[in-house]
Amino acid sequence: MKYLLLKHYRGAPTPVNDVPMDQWMPDEVDAHIKYMNDFAARLEETGEFVDGQALAPEGAFVRYDGEGRPPVTDGPFAETKDLIAGWMVIDVESWDRAVELAGELSAAPGKGGEPIHEWLEVRPFLTEAPTVAE
Amino acid sequence: MNESLLRELVPAVIGVLVRRGVDFASAEDAVQDALIRALDTWRDDPPRDPKGWLVRVAWRKFLDTARAETSRRGRELAVEAEPPAGPVPATDDTLRLHFLCAHPTLPPASAVALTLRAVGGLTTRQIAAAYLVPETTMAQRISRAKRRIAGLPLEQPGDLATVLRVLYLVFNEGYGGDVDVAAEAIRLTRQLAALTDEPEVAGVLALMLLHHARRASRTGAGGRLVPLDKQDRSRWDTGLIAEGVTILQTALARDRLGEYQAQAAIAALHADAPSAADTDWVQIVEWYDELLRLTDSPVVRLNRAVAVGEADGPQAGLTALDDVDTGLPRYTAVTAYLHERAGDLDHAADLYAEASRAATSVPERDHLTREAARVRQLLRS
Numbered sequence: 001m002k003y004l005l006l007k008h009y010r011g012a013p014t015p016v017n018d019v020p021m022d023q024w025m026p027d028e029v030d031a032h033i034k035y036m037n038d039f040a041a042r043l044e045e046t047g048e049f050v051d052g053q054a055l056a057p058e059g060a061f062v063r064y065d066g067e068g069r070p071p072v073t074d075g076p077f078a079e080t081k082d083l084i085a086g087w088m089v090i091d092v093e094s095w096d097r098a099v100e101l102a103g104e105l106s107a108a109p110g111k112g113g114e115p116i117h118e119w120l121e122v123r124p125f126l127t128e129a130p131t132v133a134e
Numbered sequence: 135m136n137e138s139l140l141r142e143l144v145p146a147v148i149g150v151l152v153r154r155g156v157d158f159a160s161a162e163d164a165v166q167d168a169l170i171r172a173l174d175t176w177r178d179d180p181p182r183d184p185k186g187w188l189v190r191v192a193w194r195k196f197l198d199t200a201r202a203e204t205s206r207r208g209r210e211l212a213v214e215a216e217p218p219a220g221p222v223p224a225t226d227d228t229l230r231l232h233f234l235c236a237h238p239t240l241p242p243a244s245a246v247a248l249t250l251r252a253v254g255g256l257t258t259r260q261i262a263a264a265y266l267v268p269e270t271t272m273a274q275r276i277s278r279a280k281r282r283i284a285g286l287p288l289e290q291p292g293d294l295a296t297v298l299r300v301l302y303l304v305f306n307e308g309y310g311g312d313v314d315v316a317a318e319a320i321r322l323t324r325q326l327a328a329l330t331d332e333p334e335v336a337g338v339l340a341l342m343l344l345h346h347a348r349r350a351s352r353t354g355a356g357g358r359l360v361p362l363d364k365q366d367r368s369r370w371d372t373g374l375i376a377e378g379v380t381i382l383q384t385a386l387a388r389d390r391l392g393e394y395q396a397q398a399a400i401a402a403l404h405a406d407a408p409s410a411a412d413t414d415w416v417q418i419v420e421w422y423d424e425l426l427r428l429t430d431s432p433v434v435r436l437n438r439a440v441a442v443g444e445a446d447g448p449q450a451g452l453t454a455l456d457d458v459d460t461g462l463p464r465y466t467a468v469t470a471y472l473h474e475r476a477g478d479l480d481h482a483a484d485l486y487a488e489a490s491r492a493a494t495s496v497p498e499r500d501h502l503t504r505e506a507a508r509v510r511q512l513l514r515s
Binding site for chain 2: 020021022023024025026028029030033034037054056057058
């Protein structure tokens with residue numbers, strides 16, 4: 001089963017260790033990045049990693065504005081908008097395993113080398129229709 | 135036979151089919167099929183005449199496809215007879231293929247893909263892996279590109295500037311898979327340099343070699359980005375540097391300066407410096423002035439400001455930023471650096487943090503975050 005682990009710039013509940021990364025010590029930044037890389041590498045080894053991407057904080061809302069007219073854009077985003085920072089897609093045995101892994105990812109070290117306790121959103125993918133449905 | 139030797143044969147084999155009257159798109163498809171079969175079978179059973187083998191297999195593939203299509207349409211097949219066996223003509227179609235695959239009407243990403251396939255002899259799967267897109271997407275991109283240039287004759291003189299841009303793009307971007315796309319760009323540019331007598335081709339080749347020489351030192355542990363002044367210069371490839379410098383000097387001696395030669399000259403001055411502190415920034419600024427005269431590019435203006443900051447001090451660098459577009463990627467990173475050099479650490483830290491939020495790649499973002507953290511640490515101590 002595939003799950004999306006969603007990381008937010010903002011919009012998630014406030015984590016325990018909530019200090020912007022540029023205010024950490026340089027080696028704390030390194031430790032955090034290493035933790036994230038190691039985590040992804042470990043999931044590749046266990047055969048559970050599917051994809052991981054990071055997103056820039058910039059962007060805009062876009063919508064159709066009628067025949068022959070260019071799409072309407074609304075941006076930059078308001079300060080109140082829930083803002084996605086990136087994701088990891090995992091393919092695991094169960095919901096419990098997805099939660100376990102999200103918990104590990106959320107333990108990534110932050111300021112003072114202490115876990116950030118960042119809130120991650122875990123969402124099951126809707127699947128393709130199975131061959132045998134009855 | 136190794137894979138890169140096999141790849142080198144691809145443009146010539148396409149050329150043979152085209153000169154037998156096959157349209158470029160069908161010829162290229164047929165040769166790609168032959169290439170994939172060669173990759174499957176040559177390891178155990180290499181042919182004595184690799185090029186002849188490829189021509190034969192590609193030609194049969196083309197006939198099969200053409201026959202299937204003709205019978206679908208219920209018409210006679212025009213090209214039926216196998217051409218007489220014999221030596222394959224040695225005309226080099228590589229240059230013409232470069233012009234066709236990097237045709238100015240093609241979007242850059244398509245030109246890159248088509249060049250890598252038809253001139254570079256890479257398979258669609260390898261190209262897709264290098265650019266991190268699904269193989270079917272890459273296959274579609276390539277066939278759309280071929281439809282777009284359908285009907286253009288292979289003999290048409292091409293636009294060398296576009297070819298160079300495409301090759302430089304291949305060198306600069308290409309991320310995954312088992313093929314070293316940067317090395318592939320160098321191979322193709324070497325080939326092009328041997329076929330043309332244009333100093334700018336030599337300029338691109340020199341530029342690539344000089345950058346490639348520093349590749350090992352550019353990334354540290356965990357893929358972290360190491361800026362030029364922090365790189366371990368003992369890890370630079372002196373052989374590649376020497377070759378790049380020689381090629382550049384020969385090109386410059388012809389007195390037909392172009393932007394790639396000027397960029398290569400800047401890269402050569404960096405490569406020449408035994409340490410970052412020994413860099414000849416005054417001469418580098420002069421080359422940026424030349425480059426600006428040749429291109430009037432905003433990115434050059436931004437990079438020039440950095441060089442001015444090194445040559446004449448950070449205040450002069452900040453002044454040079456006055457006529458640079460503030461919306462450029464890396465603009466904020468450059469101002470952060472110059473403010474740090476000027477001793478304004480508070481401001482520099484904020485700017486590094488701001489620049490990290492505007493970064494366009496993960497390594498760059500992480501680097502700038504680290505820089506912000508480093509300057510804040512300096513402020514505390």
